[in-house]
Amino acid sequence: MNKIVTTRQLKFSYGKKEVLKNVNLTINSGEIIGLTGENGAGKTTLLNALLGLLPSNGQVEILGGKPGGKKARQKIGSMLQGDMVLDNVTVIEMLNEAASQYDEPLDVEELLQKVDLKKHENKLLKNLSGGLMRRVTFAVALVGNPDLLFLDEPTVGMDAQARKVFWQRIEDLRDAGKTVMITSHYLEEIQQTADRLLILQNGVLTFQGTLQELQNKYKKTVIRFKTKLALKKFQKMAAVISSAQTDAEWICLNSEDGDETLKALVPFLGEISNISVQRESLENIFLKMTNEEELA
């Protein structure tokens, strides 16, 4: 796989406060990366460092060069928190101005259609709602037809329809072989879309890998079914770590190893129904990781 971003021992501090602590990461060409972590973990700082907007220490190689270089600026699109845009211009004027900064921009008319902004094109930016402004900033990030995009909390403030359009455009970017890094606290959205996850905890990159790899680390599987059999028949089953009867007929098994527990359930299959198997959600894993960090 072609590495498009690599950092080695990336560090950054605000005064005495270390915000990024020896971050070593790689992003491969064509990947959709979800970057998540608690408030204040350092996500925005990491994006800013990758964009060359902060004087970080350590090595950063991006698109074969240094952050902030001319090539990087032409080939990278970004949508940052509190992005500054001119106030007294219309949506279409803003996009035309942004397009003029790039060698090979997208067609602004087509872009307006694609991000569902056509009907707002003549509105002044200063009159836009927060969610609409985020959509304009997303369009600005796309207008240079970048190979690599950094999107910081892109869907905050967007309504359901705007979110749907946003994620469709991310899928288009995936299909076009573009590379995208998205920070978000909406773990369900990230879980559905990201090829790989990066988790930052207090400035330390504690995980980079697929959701499945993360789930394998935090093994728990929840197996739920209906039965008239007694709970105690299942309590000592292989890999069951705890069990609870949610109501008279339902049994819910928390298993360390779902495959093992399912095998152990085979003799009972004639007497159980409505079986569902769920792996630990990203949200639950994330909460556990956060708790572990607090306890450490």
Ligand SMILES: Nc1ncnc2c1ncn2[C@@H]1O[C@H](COP(=O)(O)OP(=O)(O)OP(=O)(O)O)[C@@H](O)[C@H]1O
């Ligand atoms: N300009 C600044 N001056 C001093 N400290 C800052 C500054 N910007 C951020 N910080 C601190 O750096 C740390 C990391 O902030 P950062 O914004 O990167 O976190 P984040 O993971 O993006 O958080 P959130 O999820 O809330 O957006 C925080 O402790 C924050 O208070």
